[in-house]
Amino acid sequence: MLQNYRTIKKDHQHEIEIKKSRFICFLKRITSEEEAKAFIQQIKKDHWKANHNCSAFVLGDRNEIQRSSDDGEPSGTAGVPMLEVLKKNDLINVCAVVTRYFGGTKLGAGGLIRAYSGAVSQAIAEIGIVEGRLQQEIFVQLDYPNWGKTENFLTNAQIAVKDTQFTDQVIVTCLVDENQRISFETQVTDLLNGQVHFETGEMMYHEQIQEA
Numbered sequence: 001m002l003q004n005y006r007t008i009k010k011d012h013q014h015e016i017e018i019k020k021s022r023f024i025c026f027l028k029r030i031t032s033e034e035e036a037k038a039f040i041q042q043i044k045k046d047h048w049k050a051n052h053n054c055s056a057f058v059l060g061d062r063n064e065i066q067r068s069s070d071d072g073e074p075s076g077t078a079g080v081p082m083l084e085v086l087k088k089n090d091l092i093n094v095c096a097v098v099t100r101y102f103g104g105t106k107l108g109a110g111g112l113i114r115a116y117s118g119a120v121s122q123a124i125a126e127i128g129i130v131e132g133r134l135q136q137e138i139f140v141q142l143d144y145p146n147w148g149k150t151e152n153f154l155t156n157a158q159i160a161v162k163d164t165q166f167t168d169q170v171i172v173t174c175l176v177d178e179n180q181r182i183s184f185e186t187q188v189t190d191l192l193n194g195q196v197h198f199e200t201g202e203m204m205y206h207e208q209i210q211e212a
Contacts, residue, residue: 007029016122021115023098058093091124128209136176140188
């Protein structure tokens with residue numbers, strides 16, 4: 001399993017206009033090539049009046065699968081520039097489709113490359129990128145009098161909190177990097193003078209938005 005990865009925060013749509021041509025970028029998180037192809041076909045169906053529906057996607061932990069299509073635009077002016085934007089941002093498991101409604105003015109090869117890559121770049125920037133980190137789920141069980149100082153510690157140490165349950169005790173579900181688990185438990189134990197109980201849960205990915 002990957003220790004970390006980068007992908008888009010969520011599915012998104014963004015439109016730009018260049019010399020009266022509309023370029024609508026659709027972004028989608030994908031888990032298979034079949035899902036990517038189905039998404040591309042759906043956009044083509046929804047925008048069958050468009051002049052072009054160009055596409056690109058990256059798939060797999062190491063982007064083992066990379067596909068692009070110019071969909072009738074001059075070779076190399078749409079799909080590949082779109083694919084390069086996905087790769088430049090180190091994204092995985094993302095499909096991009098840019099739908100073009102021709103506005104009457106030809107843009108030339110350079111103009112098309114800038115338009116298609118720009119549409120994808122702007123869509124990614126608008127929705128944002130997340131980094132997923134593989135982390136250990138740890139259940140921290142403590143008494144109510146110790147909750148305040150524990151909450152402050154978690155906030156200051158920037159520990160990801162997945163869930164907090166308030167029953168007869170407080171049970172906090174924390175996510176920490178696997179190599180930091182022992183250090184985390186030691187710090188909390190010292191903080192609470194041993195008045196705490198830990199249980200280990202699953203390894204899972206925790207996604208955090210990346211600063212632009």
